[in-house]
Amino acid sequence: VTEVISYTKRIGLKLNVFQFTVLINIHCKTNQFDQVVEVFEEMKRSGVEVNNASCNSLIASLTKSSDPHHAELLMEVWSLLRNQTPEMKSDKDRTALSQTITVLLGYFGDNQQWERVTEVISYTNRIGLKLDVFHFNALINVHGKANQFDQVVEVFEEMKRSGVELDNSSCCSLIASLTKSSDPHHAEPLLEVWTLLRNQTPEMETDKDMTALSQTITVLLVYFGENQQWERVTEVISYTKNVFQLGAHQYNTLLSSFGKANNLDALQQCLETMMQKGATNAISWQIVIQHLTKPSQRMHVAQDDVVEAWKKWRPLAQWGDDSQEEGDAVRTWVNLVQYFGSEEIANWEVVGSLEKWMLIDNFTELQKNNKRLALTALRRVYHEAERSEDAARVGGLLLASQGLNAHSRHPLSQ
Numbered sequence: 518v519t520e521v522i523s524y525t526k527r528i529g530l531k532l533n534v535f536q537f538t539v540l541i542n543i544h545c546k547t548n549q550f551d552q553v554v555e556v557f558e559e560m561k562r563s564g565v566e567v568n569n570a571s572c573n574s575l576i577a578s579l580t581k582s583s584d585p586h587h588a589e590l591l592m593e594v595w596s597l598l599r600n601q602t603p604e605m606k607s608d609k610d611r612t613a614l615s616q617t618i619t620v621l622l623g624y625f626g627d628n629q630q631w632e633r634v635t636e637v638i639s640y641t642n643r644i645g646l647k648l649d650v651f652h653f654n655a656l657i658n659v660h661g662k663a664n665q666f667d668q669v670v671e672v673f674e675e676m677k678r679s680g681v682e683l684d685n686s687s688c689c690s691l692i693a694s695l696t697k698s699s700d701p702h703h704a705e706p707l708l709e710v711w712t713l714l715r716n717q718t719p720e721m722e723t724d725k726d727m728t729a730l731s732q733t734i735t736v737l738l739v740y741f742g743e744n745q746q747w748e749r750v751t752e753v754i755s756y757t758k759n760v761f762q763l764g765a766h767q768y769n770t771l772l773s774s775f776g777k778a779n780n781l782d783a784l785q786q787c788l789e790t791m792m793q794k795g796a797t798n799a800i801s802w803q804i805v806i807q808h809l810t811k812p813s814q815r816m817h818v819a820q821d822d823v824v825e826a827w828k829k830w831r832p833l834a835q836w837g838d839d840s841q842e843e844g845d846a847v848r849t850w851v852n853l854v855q856y857f858g859s860e861e862i863a864n865w866e867v868v869g870s871l872e873k874w875m876l877i878d879n880f881t882e883l884q885k886n887n888k889r890l891a892l893t894a895l896r897r898v899y900h901e902a903e904r905s906e907d908a909a910r911v912g913g914l915l916l917a918s919q920g921l922n923a924h925s926r927h928p929l930s931q
Contacts, residue, residue: 518543532563538571545578550587553578557590569610572598573617580624595621599636603644611646619651626659634659648679654687661694669694670706685726688714689733696740711737715752719760730760735770742774747783750774765796769804776808781818784808799842802830803849810856820862827853827871836879847887850875851894858898868898876914888918 518540525532537560544552557575560567567575572594579591598617605611618641625633634656641648653676660668673691676683683691688710695707714733720726734757741749750771757763768791775784788805791797805826809818830849835842850871857867875891883891892915899908916922 532559532565534560534565534568534571537565538568538574541571541574541578545574545581548581550578550582550584554587554590557594567594567597569598569601569604569614572601573613576617576620580620591624595633599640605644605646614644615646615649615651618646619655622652622655623659626655627662629663648675648681650676650681650684650687653681654684654690657687657690657694661690661697664697666694666698666700666703670703673706673710683710683713683717685714685717685720685730688717689729692733693736696736707740711749711752715756721760727761731764731767734763735767738767738770738774742771743777745778762794763796765791765798765801768796769798769800772801772804772808776804779808779811779814781808781814797829799830799833799835799846802826802833803845806830806849806852810852812859815856815859815861820857820864823853823856824867831874834879836882840884843884843887844890847883847891850891854895854898858902860902863902865904872911880918885919889915892918 522532525536537556540556541553544550544556553575557567560571575594576591576598579587579594603614605614618637621637622634625631625637638648641652653672656672657669660666660672669691676687691710692707692714695703695710719730721730734753737753738750741747741753754763754771757767768787771787772784772791775781775787784805788797788801791801806823808814809823809826834846834849836846854868854871856862857864857871872895875895880888880891892911896908896911896915899905899911
């Protein structure tokens with residue numbers, strides 16, 4: 518590239534706007550934002566007027582940069598674009614300008630510069646471009662990220678007034694936003710969007726499309742499940758079967774919803790379906806154990822079911838790896854210990870097996886805070902059952918795991 522520039526200068530040719538735009542594009546593709554800025558400054562020094570194509574390329578580049586110094590230059594380019602006569606002679610020109618507007622809406626919205634967002638919309642209207650589905654999708658996304666749910670609904674209503682047909686992406690973005698809202702007035706537009714999605718041909722040409730639709734399915738299962746709208750849950754499952762198979766993540770969402778609603782029959786049926794399809798994983802069994810071992814369920818759940826869930830989870834449990842996974846595993850183990858060590862169950866043989874599994878097989882791998890969590894819970898169970906020798910033994914292990922002893926002044930020792 519340097520050779521070409523040197524050659525151009527040597528033969529007496531001055532770099533023009535097209536060559537500068539090419540340089541902007543290639544540096545943009547490789548995320549060399551400082552070089553993009555250098556090219557822009559060189560254009561100004563050379564007296565080369567920036568055209569629409571240059572502005573489009575500069576905006577596409579600088580909106581990707583996280584360097585705050587580039588934000589000022591971006592504003593300069595945006596001002597230049599606004600004051601230019603828009604080049605829209607061909608479909609290619611119109612498409613490029615439309616894409617730039619989408620990028621600006623996303624950038625200013627993500628940075629919550631709402632006055633700038635308004636500027637972009639005003640500019641779009643002034644030059645005779647009609648906001649399209651991509652522009653509206655950008656607006657939905659930025660307002661959704663900012664939890665501005667009333668504005669999300671306003672954008673949805675404006676799309677309908679403008680005759681812009683919602684695509685899968687619009688529906689997924691609207692659902693992602695409106696399911697976060699606690700305002701009951703947003704439930705109606707959410708159901709309207711869900712109906713629109715169900716009646717559309719699903720867009721699954723790319724992995725990105727598949728992922729977005731899969732995430733939307735998960736969000737809907739959570740939302741309808743937490744609101745105990747079981748008919749809607751069934752609708753989502755039926756829709757999914759016509760599109761793709763439910764994955765472990767979605768099934769786990771269902772398990773969690775049924776568990777939170779104390780609907781153990783539905784939880785059991787869902788679990789059986791998952792086992793038939795080979796869709797269970799460690800998280801599945803952790804969810805099942807969490808809900809089977811609730812204090813409110815102790816007299817309604819067979820011990821054998823809890824033992825069986827533990828046996829299924831045991832070889833899948835994650836220790837000593839991801840801190841979040843290990844923490845979840847330890848909390849599941851604590852649920853089991855508290856269940857079998859409770860006054861109603863008092864199955865000390867299983868508590869002993871759980872203790873051995875943790876302390877002998879896995880304890881050395883645990884992080885220090887998780888060791889404390891596990892041993893504190895186990896000691897409390899023994900203490901409340903008045904099994905003083907076991908409580909004292911585990912108390913000693915607890916202190917040793919934290920580098921303490923019974924004579925330390927640490928609050929735990931006291």
